[in-house]
Amino acid sequence: MTPSWRRACPPSRRAVSRIGTSWSCPPADTFHVEPGDEQGAEPPLELIRPAVVDDVFGVEVTLADRYVHHLADTGVSHGLIGPRERPRLWERHVLNCAAVAELIPAGSRVADVGSGAGLPGVVLAIARPDLQVTLIEPLLRRVGWLTEVLDDLALPNVELRRARAEQLWDEIEVDVVTSRAVARLEELARLSLPLLRAGGTMLALKGSSAVEELSAAQSALVQLGIRESEVVCCGGELLEHATIVTRLVLGGRAQRLGSDRTTKKKSSGRAARRHRGTQPNRR
Numbered sequence: 001m002t003p004s005w006r007r008a009c010p011p012s013r014r015a016v017s018r019i020g021t022s023w024s025c026p027p028a029d030t031f032h033v034e035p036g037d038e039q040g041a042e043p044p045l046e047l048i049r050p051a052v053v054d055d056v057f058g059v060e061v062t063l064a065d066r067y068v069h070h071l072a073d074t075g076v077s078h079g080l081i082g083p084r085e086r087p088r089l090w091e092r093h094v095l096n097c098a099a100v101a102e103l104i105p106a107g108s109r110v111a112d113v114g115s116g117a118g119l120p121g122v123v124l125a126i127a128r129p130d131l132q133v134t135l136i137e138p139l140l141r142r143v144g145w146l147t148e149v150l151d152d153l154a155l156p157n158v159e160l161r162r163a164r165a166e167q168l169w170d171e172i173e174v175d176v177v178t179s180r181a182v183a184r185l186e187e188l189a190r191l192s193l194p195l196l197r198a199g200g201t202m203l204a205l206k207g208s209s210a211v212e213e214l215s216a217a218q219s220a221l222v223q224l225g226i227r228e229s230e231v232v233c234c235g236g237e238l239l240e241h242a243t244i245v246t247r248l249v250l251g252g253r254a255q256r257l258g259s260d261r262t263t264k265k266k267s268s269g270r271a272a273r274r275h276r277g278t279q280p281n282r283r
């Protein structure tokens with residue numbers, strides 16, 4: 001069945017580019033909020049649930065409601081979400097993430113790097129039951145919270161791994177890697193791209209600096225094996241602020257650049273075979 005988001009969402013407005021083409025998105029610095037920044041913030045307001053939620057999640061809307069309830073409750077009390085985010089959890093966090101679903105082909109294997117409270121990985125898994133989603137998160141407190149939430153939601157298409165992305169390069173191979181608010185583009189690509197199969201796609205939810213970051217990362221992206229890049233706006237017809245996504249497509253397999261602590265420990269024959277011929281730079 002076609003997921004509801006794909007039915008509801010018109011085609012993305014996108015600026016397709018070879019690396020380096022400049023393009024401006026509407027303002028949407030929507031998610032760079034650290035829980036620690038919110039200590040002593042004003043008392044939380046009521047959670048606002050936009051009407052569009054039903055269209056976006058369709059038959060999965062009950063699961064989406066439950067997830068947002070967890071975010072608003074223990075997500076806030078455990079410090080994963082700032083209290084001032086509570087009234088805007090839907091628009092600024094959940095719908096912002098759900099918009100990315102339209103960029104992911106049916107049946108894809110997805111790895112979400114730095115999931116934190118499950119954004120965007122859990123949202124995508126709810127909105128798109130056809131996806132197989134692996135959440136990657138190294139911090140124990142966040143993994144503990146995610147474990148409880150996933151137990152409650154009982155999503156059959158989600159796996160949770162407590163690790164840094166770099167530690168899973170030889171274990172995970174997916175079609176699409178996602179991330180939101182984890183690192184600047186160059187560093188994000190360095191640690192995320194080796195999780196992809198040859199020709200796979202990286203989708204990084206970014207703010208209004210996406211084009212600037214893409215320009216700055218050009219030469220590193222070429223070295224890493226990127227053959228196509230673009231900044232895409234999605235969900236703009238349904239959301240107050242479109243979601244800005246940097247989309248990178250690999251030509252073949254990713255090259256491994258930068259300090260790779262995990263490759264030093266690598267010993268499996270499978271991994272050695274798969275990456276024969278690459279020369280990790282151990283600066």
Ligand SMILES: C[S@@+](CC[C@H](N)C(=O)[O-])C[C@H]1O[C@@H](n2cnc3c(N)ncnc32)[C@H](O)[C@@H]1O
Binds near residue numbers: 113136165180191
């Ligand atoms: C600012 S939080 C964002 C969390 C979530 N994606 C969101 O948008 O709310 C960044 C997350 O990235 C995780 N992280 C940082 N470096 C990482 C790495 N190398 N591999 C996987 N996760 C990482 C952190 O533990 C943290 O949970």
